[in-house]
Amino acid sequence: MTEKETKKTVKNIIIGFGKGGKTLAKFLGQQGEEVLLVEKSAKMYGGTCINIACLPSKRLILEGAAGSDFSEAVAGKNEMTAQLREKNYQMLAQEETVTVLDGQARFIGEKEIEVTGPAGKQIFKGDRIFINTGASPVLPPVPGLKESKKRLDSTQAMNLTSLPKELLILGAGYIGLEFAGMFANYGSQVTVLDHSPEFLPREDDDIKAAVKADLERAGVKFILGADAEKVSDEADQVVIDYKLGEEKLTAAADKVLVAAGRRANTADLNLPAAGIETDDRGNIRVDDRLRTSADQVWALGDVKGGPQFTYVSLDDFRIVKDQLFGEGKRRVSDRQILPTSVFITPPLSAVGLNEKAAQKAGLDYQLFKLPVAAIPKAKVAKDSRGLFKALVDPASGQILGASLYGLESHELINQIALAMKAKLPYSFLRDQIYTHPTMSEAFNDLFKQ
CATH class of the missing domain: 3.30.390.30 (FAD/NAD-linked reductase, C-terminal dimerisation domain)
Known part of the structure; x- marks a missing residue:
């Protein structure tokens, strides 16, 4: 270890300030237990939902439906998320036994992590470790997409200072549809491209027909069965070359929003060092009680795969709480009815x-x-x-x-x-x-x- 490195044993280490993790940290603190919560970004205090997902997006969606100005709506959204971040930080900071540490955590051994942050490198060993690092947007391997300066993910789209006159959205899944409807309500000309030839394939025909018709009436254009082949920035626009059947076509807009799903944030955790297994998509493997393949290490929320909702992460907390302080009866498999x-x-x-x-x-x-x-x-x-x-x-x-x-x-x-x-x-x-x-x-x- 360097002179800047320290080593300390902590009873509970929580990696990630998400819904399950922060709720667990608060609860453990109230029991008088020592907790170290590591969060790599001060802008993510409180987790994905309040900062870059559920609450800000729904705020903008409601503002758009009400006819609000886009720039003013974004400013209001930013004020709301700043207040929520501070509230969530204080919720934990007021607990005497809870410490919030900024930095990137990575495993260096069994129940041992290294945190790199403003205070340098620090090493901690936890009696129990809980991983709640969430997920991030997936970037499809379309040539030119990663390099495009006009590419947006969902977070960047909600932080735009001006409304795109024309917007392309890659992906007609639920996130893509939410943003399509939202930007159309603000006045953007929205075109959605999706590789599937069928709109909302899991929904009943009458439901999906009604949804598609209403979005089209709102001004959203759908190009289904389209395979994006190349993305390029040309002057003030982004151009997508795509194939529709045997026909090769192009679409252009001011910005392109990628809504192609999310992937667990596990790449930087060095999980093999702790004996923590993942599946082929990077999701942490857990059992019916959220225990990982490593002893006394649990995973909560989006990082373990499955339905990615903040209320699922909250229920994950209940499962862990029941193991630590209850009868140990709660299971993931009990969660059959999920609205x-x-x-x-x-x-x-x-x-x-x-x-x-x-x-x-x-x-x-x-x-x-x-x-x-x-x-x-x-x-x-x-x-x-x-x-x-x-x-x-x-x-x-x-x-x-x-x-x-x-x-x-x-x-x-x-x-x-x-x-x-x-x-x-x-x-x-x-x-x-x-x-x-x-x-x-x-x-x-x-x-x-």
Whole structure:
């Protein structure tokens, strides 16, 4: 070790300030346990969700739908995230036994890490280590894409100071659609290219047709089945050469936003030094209780693969907490009912099975459908777009799943998920008394025979 290096044993080391990690750090601190939380960037205090994902993106999406000025919306978003970062930092700093250390952590041995940061290199050994380093956008291997000065990832797109007049988006997945709808609402001319010839292939045909039609009405152009072959910066524009079938075409815009998925942040951790295994995509392998292949080392959140949602990371915390201070009964495999929302306008939300999945599984089901135009609150809110669908087991009356495309679906889906978790029959939601006019009272009509 150099003179700048120190070595200390800490009871708990948490690598990454994400939702699961910060919640665990706070809890352990409240138990009086010593915690070292290592975060490589002070701009990421609080994790991905509050800084560069869920909250800032949804803030901009709502502002765009409300007709706000783009630059003013970005400034407001920045103010919000700065406040949240400070709040999250103070949440841990106020705990006497918790230390937040800036720096890049890497394993140098079993339960031993080296942290390189403003204070130089420091070495720590942990009795327990928790990895919560999240994930980052994937860059497809398209020639010229990495070198393009007009290329954006999702973080850079939300930090633009001026609105692109024309925007190309590579990827028609859920993240790509959120940004497509958002920028179209602000006034950009948006074109989305995707290699798949089918739009939202996992969704039911009627749902995805409604989503695509509404986005197109908002001004989004889709080019499906397009294989990007080359990206080049020419004067003030970025040009993409792509192949559509046997035809070779080009598309040009001010900027290109890459929305091609995310990959676990494990490349810089030197995991083999600690005996921590990963899969072929770099995700940390964990068991049903989030334990890695190394003793007393856990992984939480996006870094372990699977659904990448902040509420999953929070539930990961509950699983770990139950092992350390509870009965040890919570498992990843218990998490069968997981609601999701895509924050296009209006939002698309789902839980459980849709028709396509139920048919593939050969399940018998009863289908309930309700156009959003039939809901009084939608008329009041002047947004009647969308369709609500639910599948019910004819034998038990329990809900198998739902796809809700329409106003406030991101709130409604949690009610359906709760009913499914509690194994309540669909008639419970059908016969419930709801306030009026609200979107939740749609369940009275959706679940009618």
